Amino acid sequence: MVAYYFYNLVMYVVSRFGLKSFFVLFLLSYPFFLYLLPETGYDFAHYQLAYESVFFEPNAPLFFRSGSPLTAEPGWFLYTGLVSFITSDFRTFLAINFGLTMVLTIIAFRKFGLKDEYTSQIIALMIPVQFLIIYFWSPRSSLPLGFTFLFLAYLRKGNFILAVLFAVAATMIHSQYGLFIIFCGLYYGVMLLIEKNRNSLTRVSLPVIAGISVVTITMALMITSFISYLDFIPSYELINSKTRYLSVESEGFRATSILSLVFFPALLAIRWKDLSTRKEFDVVVIFVIFSFVVNAVFFYNTHLAGRLGRVSDYFLFGYFIVEFSRMIAGRNNALVVLFILLIFPFLFADLYPLSDFF
Template identity: 30%
Template structure:
């Protein structure tokens, strides 16, 4: 990971001159790194064995695999299919899967400023990209499907959004909670307030506070959750993972400060700022307003999860990943441009890149700093 670290520094410095070039070099560089980086020492070998175990069968769903990981059926099918197409080359799969996600993100950011699209990928580079494409591949395409759904909700295309969510949680069920909250929030706010700013803000804060209380006492509702999850193709796996609520490792991570304090504060300031700014992301005032309200909701829900599981970093990190990822890739650069001096954008990026091996020691050096 040392070479990747210096690569991220190069990209951050290059962004001072051209964000487009930074984006292009990021895509090319990540594609190459994923094709040459060695075993992580964690679950890499199990993901690789599952991929290489793919085979063709005569009946539906036509592709299966000998799985060595506890993964959702759609991810296993996707692995088996890509194993057949890519001749069981796992590193090529990691690189190709990355390009698939870039392709999905391009459609997700349709009608959004190209600068925001570039910044999204550049800010994901030092931490999120190696996490979801190298250490946990099934988190990658599922995350981008939920991101696609998030953007489709903003445009009012809720049918396509829900289909994308169903695909996303069928690949990785860790996005189930935030997906359910996304669906509920969109329809509830559309019905109750037509996404009026002040009333929507109040509703979101009430929902987020209620979510914290619900998660704290969730063990008392485990039987209800089992019934609610029964509709999923991966119901058995999702139900089995409910034990995380009881057995998650206790501790504390400094990065939860981002989720609990920094991101909610930035999102709230954007809510206030939208009254002064004509446009933030989209080409119409209405879409911009829906975007900032939904972004505020997702960030508040991430904060609620981290508060509820403040001493269970593993569980909090899993359940709030979507909030954390768009907090880093969308909220942070947008806030620097719209709220603070946009000249701070590149220096903050460089600082984030430089500090990444310290803040995320497990990612870069297999060292658990307890963060």
């Protein structure tokens, strides 16, 4: 992990030189870690076994099953089953999955209206923690994350057909993104009714967001009853089985919940005037409000909050580190960000044991 940690620092420095050079180097270099990182428990072994034992089954919901005990949506087995025709090596699959997801993510970020310098820095800041989780330990979360970003990118532009296709693709692989997709669908649907113009969907309306937030909170609190109406989809049994997380409180301190409940909303309020002039403003507001709602409702269930808020928390983590550092040091914010990266081993001791460094 020491090598991976210093790789993070190097890639952040590279991100300062432009998106194209950073993205090419990142695509070429990151797969080496997917091959070399040690298996340290978590879900890695389960996903490896599931990939190596996936097989074609005509009677399966989406034609593929796995001989492993992993519980996953039918779309995940379809995806891994198709890739297994190309390679039977799990780590090669991780590299392919990484490349595909990153391409989708870059496309989505650019459609959000993010400047290239922001895109490269946000991605660089997701390498130390978020990418380690979704590309190595829990790869089922990665491709649908890219699909969810694209869903939002096309939805806010009024391209509803592509938005629906990406939403279906995301939830068929991992249902944890479903609540965010519903939240966004309700918000932009109401905005379309108000504005009656697809080109005006990106206008931020706080009353509409507040109303949709109340609806989302109600759905979250009544999620068991809501899920009972989804028995027509192929992954219904799996989604229904996941309701067990509602009755299990995950104890422990979750740093990102404090970020979602305090830091992100506060920084959004402080920077509101400046951020409101940017093309990605509605995206940032949507992410901040959704992240706050999920982490507030499931404050005592850290596992569920972490899963449901993953799409917003991951984006905001990188975005607001860049924004916070620029608020302090302007465009010469590199030293501030590097300092934050330097203290990551103290903030994320489970990922970067201090004993490895001394």
